Amino acid sequence: xxxxxxxxxxxxxxxxxxxxxxxxxxxxxxxxxxxxxxxxxxxxxxxxxxxxxxxxxxxxxxxxxxxxxxxxxxxxxxxxxxxxxxxxxxxxxxxxxxxxxxxxxxxxxxxxxxxxxxxxxxxxxxxxxxxxxxxxxxxxxxxxxxxxxxxxxxxxxxxxxxxxxxxxxxxxxxxxxxxxxxxxxxxxxxxxxxxxxxxxxxxxxxxxxxxxxxxxxxxxxxxxxxxxxxxxxxxxxxxxxxxxxxxxx
Amino acid sequence: xxxxxxxxxxxxxxxxxxxxxxxxxxxxxxxxxxxxxxxxxxxxxxxxxxxxxxxxxxxxxxxxxxxxxxxxxxxxxxxxxxxxxxxxxxxxxxxxxxxxxxxxxxxxxxxxxxxxxxxxxxxxxxxxxxxxxxxxxxxxxxxxxxxxxxxxxxxxxxxxxxxxxxxxxxxxxxxxxxxxxxxxxxxxxxxxxxxxxxxxxxxxxxxxxxxxxxxxxxxxxxxxxxxxxxxxxxxxxxxxxxxxxxxxxxxxxxxxxxxxxxxxxxxxxxxxxxxxxxxxxxxxxxxxxxxxxxxxxxxxxxxxxxxxxxxxxxxxxxxxxxxxxxxxx
Amino acid sequence: xxxxxxxxxxxxxxxxxxxxxxxxxxxxxxxxxxxxxxxxxxxxxxxxxxxxxxxxxxxxxxxxxxxxxxxxxxxxxxxxxxxxxxxxxxxxxxxxxxxxxxxxxxxxxxxxxxxxxxxxxxxxxxxxxxxxxxxxxxxxxxxxxxxxxxxxxxxxxxxxxxxxxxxxxxxxxxxxxxxxxxxxxxxxxxxxxxxxxxxxxxxxxxxxxxxxxxxxxxxxxxxxxxxxxxxxxxxxxxxxxxxxxxxxxxxxxxxxxxxxxxxxxxxxxx
Numbered sequence: 001x002x003x004x005x006x007x008x009x010x011x012x013x014x015x016x017x018x019x020x021x022x023x024x025x026x027x028x029x030x031x032x033x034x035x036x037x038x039x040x041x042x043x044x045x046x047x048x049x050x051x052x053x054x055x056x057x058x059x060x061x062x063x064x065x066x067x068x069x070x071x072x073x074x075x076x077x078x079x080x081x082x083x084x085x086x087x088x089x090x091x092x093x094x095x096x097x098x099x100x101x102x103x104x105x106x107x108x109x110x111x112x113x114x115x116x117x118x119x120x121x122x123x124x125x126x127x128x129x130x131x132x133x134x135x136x137x138x139x140x141x142x143x144x145x146x147x148x149x150x151x152x153x154x155x156x157x158x159x160x161x162x163x164x165x166x167x168x169x170x171x172x173x174x175x176x177x178x179x180x181x182x183x184x185x186x187x188x189x190x191x192x193x194x195x196x197x198x199x200x201x202x203x204x205x206x207x208x209x210x211x212x213x214x215x216x217x218x219x220x221x222x223x224x225x226x227x228x229x230x231x232x233x234x235x236x237x238x239x240x241x242x243x244x245x246x247x248x249x
Numbered sequence: 250x251x252x253x254x255x256x257x258x259x260x261x262x263x264x265x266x267x268x269x270x271x272x273x274x275x276x277x278x279x280x281x282x283x284x285x286x287x288x289x290x291x292x293x294x295x296x297x298x299x300x301x302x303x304x305x306x307x308x309x310x311x312x313x314x315x316x317x318x319x320x321x322x323x324x325x326x327x328x329x330x331x332x333x334x335x336x337x338x339x340x341x342x343x344x345x346x347x348x349x350x351x352x353x354x355x356x357x358x359x360x361x362x363x364x365x366x367x368x369x370x371x372x373x374x375x376x377x378x379x380x381x382x383x384x385x386x387x388x389x390x391x392x393x394x395x396x397x398x399x400x401x402x403x404x405x406x407x408x409x410x411x412x413x414x415x416x417x418x419x420x421x422x423x424x425x426x427x428x429x430x431x432x433x434x435x436x437x438x439x440x441x442x443x444x445x446x447x448x449x450x451x452x453x454x455x456x457x458x459x460x461x462x463x464x465x466x467x468x469x470x471x472x473x474x475x476x477x478x479x480x481x482x483x484x485x486x487x488x489x490x491x492x493x494x495x496x497x498x499x500x501x502x503x504x505x506x507x508x509x510x511x512x513x514x515x516x517x518x519x520x521x522x523x524x525x526x527x528x529x530x531x532x533x534x535x536x537x538x539x540x541x542x543x544x545x546x547x548x549x550x551x552x553x554x555x556x557x558x559x560x561x562x563x564x565x566x567x568x569x570x571x572x573x574x575x576x577x578x
Numbered sequence: 579x580x581x582x583x584x585x586x587x588x589x590x591x592x593x594x595x596x597x598x599x600x601x602x603x604x605x606x607x608x609x610x611x612x613x614x615x616x617x618x619x620x621x622x623x624x625x626x627x628x629x630x631x632x633x634x635x636x637x638x639x640x641x642x643x644x645x646x647x648x649x650x651x652x653x654x655x656x657x658x659x660x661x662x663x664x665x666x667x668x669x670x671x672x673x674x675x676x677x678x679x680x681x682x683x684x685x686x687x688x689x690x691x692x693x694x695x696x697x698x699x700x701x702x703x704x705x706x707x708x709x710x711x712x713x714x715x716x717x718x719x720x721x722x723x724x725x726x727x728x729x730x731x732x733x734x735x736x737x738x739x740x741x742x743x744x745x746x747x748x749x750x751x752x753x754x755x756x757x758x759x760x761x762x763x764x765x766x767x768x769x770x771x772x773x774x775x776x777x778x779x780x781x782x783x784x785x786x787x788x789x790x791x792x793x794x795x796x797x798x799x800x801x802x803x804x805x806x807x808x809x810x811x812x813x814x815x816x817x818x819x820x821x822x823x824x825x826x827x828x829x830x831x832x833x834x835x836x837x838x839x840x841x842x843x844x845x846x847x848x
Binding site for chain 3: 261283358370557561
């Protein structure tokens, strides 16, 4: 199995606190890779390290390396790295523009495109994000007038429009209702055919439903990593087991 | 944009962000530079005398201690300094209780909707141009003052020092102070309303639940938390009054070289005098009139800054809400 | 009735009386100007040039907006880009220093600003009494308003929206031009309108920077400009009835313009 992202002895420190402690982790191509753990365990920091979004937070220091496609992420231009690694956030965060402009935002940054090309990218991305049928008649409508679930799928479409190879999702369904959540989960499973998905969640049931691999993180440490079945059915670590059973019950 | 252009853009906005600093430094440099001959020539006399004569600028200048000045000229700002301080302080004295009472009333007795309407109407006072206040003062306020109010005040309040005695055209200390008080009312009311509404609701509900009347709550709010904000609001109002030019210029009566005898007397302020005297200063070939006026401007700006900066430091930065002129900056 | 209730009641009555009294004064001022203005204004005043004692107000009306426009052209780019630096790149200490100097700039009396405009722009830079000297002097006064309101609008852009743009690979400048400024657009427009309303009412800055012109200025420098507030000041100080009428008409036009601008600004959603 090919690892598209590799953490090597990677740590993050705030002034005195260790946020991520010596992470060694591989993210496998065309799978749903879930990072599971309680809140405050460093999941988001882990995700934000991959596309260097963490650099926006002042006062952090890092050690170790992260490789993306066998090249150190610090050897990429951050903009190009972020184009290749899309991200979807916990709260849907569309821009205060029209639906079309939201999806077109990324492609406009990176490529010079004709209107026809741009329209095609927007349409394809909306189709991929399973939103197109719902919005095709009013692409000029403000994105803020969509429902929460639609907004989140718009954010997915926006991320897909720059043709990434990895899609990172930071608890993408935590602010949504059950119906909208199911739609997104189905979408994630479909997306892994073309993209590598890195999913963060503290919801064990969600992890069980859609993950191929699970890494369990606790207090900034990866306690276990393996295939979804092995982690869920045979946790080796006592804390993992407690977390799973507590949550599953 | 390529990386290098990113850096250029950042540097470009950095330079632009220095504009306020550059402008302030330039302003003080120019005022100071033009003041130096006056500071040398006039010394302390500038502050201790109240005679201001531009001199005979069409006659040959005379040599005083090696400095050329217009014949007969004399530069003392005591009258202007006094006028600025007395009109501003009186204005503050009038606007102070009014703004406190209004902001308490609207927060304690009146519902949110009406409160917003009243506050934005009061903010309209700040939108009226200074020169329009002056016009109104000349046409409406001065006749009322000299025909009705001032005679009554002189008759019944004459026992108070400076309230008795001759009445003039209506233009003078009282008229200036009244107009100024209207002009500083919005900023003071806005600031006070902001700070009272910030913490009045929980205090109010708690106190009323304990059986306090609203008036008692109001007194409590003022005694407890708001002393500092009230002081800050007053300083902001004072800062505005000290530098006000056109309205005062039009209703002050433009006194020169005569100290006022009572609060009905004509007066002059530093800002108004500066506006009046600059014109003739340009005729002075020795430049001394311009130098002296620059020193006057420098003194005025320093006095104004002290009041405003104290006010701003106290009230803090969160006062930019409704964006009318009185309210925010 | 207990003494406590009585105190409460009397405070309330006094308070209401004061509010009503202040409202009456507001109506008295605005009403007085509007009443006299309506009686004084003639259609001919709007289409003829004048000299504050005869003729019309066209030169003063157009001159006012030319000066305000020049001030806006000076202050909006400076204020907006300064705010961009403060919000996007500035560090706390630096921003505090800029804040202090912006505050100082707001506190400077208008006539002192006028004196500075005279010394620096009219004399030192040799602009003479002119559109550029008067307009820039107005612009210096407008700058803090534009800067502060833009700064606030920019810093109100949600963090999640900034992160979304950056995670799509936006550079700093993309973020600024494609996200931050579009988000702050309404704030910038509001501040511009308010700066215009303040600028139009200013007199003291212009006395020794713009001068007066019986017709329209012919160039940006060394050509004097007429403005409405000057007509008010000069007109009411002259003995003739027609001068007074010109003054009232100017005040009326001014009040209507300023209040309309404020009214419009209230309707722009931030």
